[in-house]
Amino acid sequence: MTGMARDTPTGDLRLANLTRRFGTLTAVDDLSLTIAQGSFFALLGASGCGKTTTLRMIAGLDEPTSGQVLLGDRDIGRLRPYQRPVNTVFQSYALFPHLTVFENVAFGLRRRGIRPVDAEVNRMLSLVQLDGYGPRRPAQLSGGQQQRVALIRALVNRPQVLLLDEPLGALDLTLRRQMQIELKRIQTEVGITFVHVTHDQEEAMTMADTVAVMNAGGIEQLGAPADIYEFPATAFVANFLGRSNLLAAEAGGTSGGDVAVTAHGTRFSVPAGRSRADHGPVHLGVRPEKLNLVGSADQVPVGHQHVTGVVTDASYLGVSTQYLLRTGWGTELSVFAANTGTSARVAVGSEAVAYWDPRHAFLLPRDAVDTDPTASAPNEPVGASS
Amino acid sequence: MRLWRWLADRWVMIVALLVLGYLALPILVVAALSFNRPSSRLSYDFNEFTVDNWRRPCATSDMCDAVVRSVQIGFLATVVATVLGTLMAFALVRHRFRGRSAINVLVFLSMATPELVMGTSLLALFVSAGVPQGFWTVVISHVVFCVSFVVVTVKARLAGMDRRLEEAAMDLYASEWQTFRRITLPLVLPGIVAAALLAFSLSFDDFIVTNFNAGTTVTFPMYVWGAAQRGIPPQVNVIGTAMFAVALLLVGLSSLRGRRARRTAAPVGQVEFGRDAGTR
Numbered sequence A: 001m002t003g004m005a006r007d008t009p010t011g012d013l014r015l016a017n018l019t020r021r022f023g024t025l026t027a028v029d030d031l032s033l034t035i036a037q038g039s040f041f042a043l044l045g046a047s048g049c050g051k052t053t054t055l056r057m058i059a060g061l062d063e064p065t066s067g068q069v070l071l072g073d074r075d076i077g078r079l080r081p082y083q084r085p086v087n088t089v090f091q092s093y094a095l096f097p098h099l100t101v102f103e104n105v106a107f108g109l110r111r112r113g114i115r116p117v118d119a120e121v122n123r124m125l126s127l128v129q130l131d132g133y134g135p136r137r138p139a140q141l142s143g144g145q146q147q148r149v150a151l152i153r154a155l156v157n158r159p160q161v162l163l164l165d166e167p168l169g170a171l172d173l174t175l176r177r178q179m180q181i182e183l184k185r186i187q188t189e190v191g192i193t194f195v196h197v198t199h200d201q202e203e204a205m206t207m208a209d210t211v212a213v214m215n216a217g218g219i220e221q222l223g224a225p226a227d228i229y230e231f232p233a234t235a236f237v238a239n240f241l242g243r244s245n246l247l248a249a250e251a252g253g254t255s256g257g258d259v260a261v262t263a264h265g266t267r268f269s270v271p272a273g274r275s276r277a278d279h280g281p282v283h284l285g286v287r288p289e290k291l292n293l294v295g296s297a298d299q300v301p302v303g304h305q306h307v308t309g310v311v312t313d314a315s316y317l318g319v320s321t322q323y324l325l326r327t328g329w330g331t332e333l334s335v336f337a338a339n340t341g342t343s344a345r346v347a348v349g350s351e352a353v354a355y356w357d358p359r360h361a362f363l364l365p366r367d368a369v370d371t372d373p374t375a376s377a378p379n380e381p382v383g384a385s386s
Numbered sequence B: 001m002r003l004w005r006w007l008a009d010r011w012v013m014i015v016a017l018l019v020l021g022y023l024a025l026p027i028l029v030v031a032a033l034s035f036n037r038p039s040s041r042l043s044y045d046f047n048e049f050t051v052d053n054w055r056r057p058c059a060t061s062d063m064c065d066a067v068v069r070s071v072q073i074g075f076l077a078t079v080v081a082t083v084l085g086t087l088m089a090f091a092l093v094r095h096r097f098r099g100r101s102a103i104n105v106l107v108f109l110s111m112a113t114p115e116l117v118m119g120t121s122l123l124a125l126f127v128s129a130g131v132p133q134g135f136w137t138v139v140i141s142h143v144v145f146c147v148s149f150v151v152v153t154v155k156a157r158l159a160g161m162d163r164r165l166e167e168a169a170m171d172l173y174a175s176e177w178q179t180f181r182r183i184t185l186p187l188v189l190p191g192i193v194a195a196a197l198l199a200f201s202l203s204f205d206d207f208i209v210t211n212f213n214a215g216t217t218v219t220f221p222m223y224v225w226g227a228a229q230r231g232i233p234p235q236v237n238v239i240g241t242a243m244f245a246v247a248l249l250l251v252g253l254s255s256l257r258g259r260r261a262r263r264t265a266a267p268v269g270q271v272e273f274g275r276d277a278g279t280r
């Protein structure tokens, strides 16, 4: 790789108005974002929203229809894939079937003329607990083992940017947690910029410095995991990252630092700092774990807001119990009650009151046609966590 | 009752053995006759065991000339057809261009054309172009019918290859040429080798097309045809048996190589034969 080592572009990875069309379909739509050098960036989004296409354009495997890919101040968008200091862990692994596991891992090092490779390759193999698997062919490995080989085949090159397309999807929970810790450790140690596509939001939240939620080719929201979770920007994000109870409501303007909201004839308020709209149709959102369930309205603490309903379902999950509360107007709210042992369980069919602290609620703008997203599919919000 | 049960359990194997016997019988006869000292020129009866034919396969010298000529023609036709056919297969699988589907049809058409038609039309072509018939017209005409078989064989192999492997190679710092050399070629090679073997055997035993375009050149099939009128010398059976043995050896070697590769690929004690290595 002539000159690449000396003249490697470094710095923040920036995508500028990146667009990719396949015929009439716009897979990536005017995407702009900056990923700080050495940071762990997670890309979340429903299937088919353009995550893989975005990664392919960064790697140089797909040509943007328009827009730029920049590393530091260098435009790498027109470089060939092998000229970019970027490596990919492919969603489909793409291991070379005719080469041994060892040669697969050594491939990148050899192409760059680095030798000897043995020590480094074996170190990587033991990192993912595949000692002794070097002489095998990929077809003689299980899916999870193949995935680990795909991971170290890219990682061994210590690129500026590592693109990971669902690199841990085929692993069992224990191994997955182990690999997450390992990945995070390597990332902090070596200072590689990680762009990590995942469907596991827990993974995204625990590992990433910054999370971006993608929808239909664009970024819906970008920020620190806690910020996105606590104050989602759109109804899509609110239900994609974790679950939310969203009530269709009308906002009636700000007064004294609070936005007044009317939902189904009941008045609520939300702090102005947690409102993304203060007029017209809105969603009033509360996370299920922020709701508390009590038997009657006089048990609701001062300063809290509540709705009354009938418990239609109670699922015992061990650490918590998940209730469904059908409100007077037909919406079903989900409530997670931690099994701390301090409060009695509420029986199905009994009347109950769900209350919350207004500082935990949030207001999102709503298209006038939207009704309660929670009402339409109470049990299966989009992208519910596993 | 017992017999029926016995037959019901084994009928697949019995049929298979019968078919194998049917296929192998002519070859066995040829092999046996290669050790025969015929009683007369036109006799095909087994008369007396001898190894003379094997010791002096070139006793009838024009036969050996014909064999050498056939091998030369087969080799040249195979090389040219394999190179052209492989390039064509790459073009057809990897590129979208105008007339691509028409070429696909043409390739099949030349395989479907009766040899008689191909032979006469090539003859007409050579005559009208004023090309004297002989060794080179045979080579050219063999290339013509071998190319389409090569295209079809290599194309199948290439179409089954995952493009993402090449992308992965490029992502791992392999230039276009290195990607071709280290990933594409090794993965497609079994297809190319199979195509070359097919081309050689097609060329080696072709009679009809050759007969139209050979002029005074005599290939091995033409020699055998001519000899059949006067009585086939037993050495023909030697050549036939030897050809079969070589083919058998090649098949045996390639399957042995495949098995060895699989065995060394698996560390001792951790052998998994779940899936085939998928590369051959």
Ligand SMILES: Nc1ncnc2c1ncn2[C@@H]1O[C@H](COP(=O)(O)OP(=O)(O)OP(=O)(O)O)[C@@H](O)[C@H]1O
Pocket: A022, A025, A027, A045, A046, A047, A048, A049, A050, A051, A052, A053, A054, A091
């Ligand atoms: N080569 C292609 N030709 C045509 N359409 C394509 C091509 N590649 C991707 N698409 C389309 O672009 C859209 C985005 O695809 P992409 O692979 O980026 O999705 P993704 O977000 O990675 O999904 P997943 O989570 O399922 O992997 C999809 O609608 C897909 O059908």
Ligand SMILES: [Mg+2]
Pocket: A051, A052, A053, A091, A165
């Ligand atoms: Mg994808």
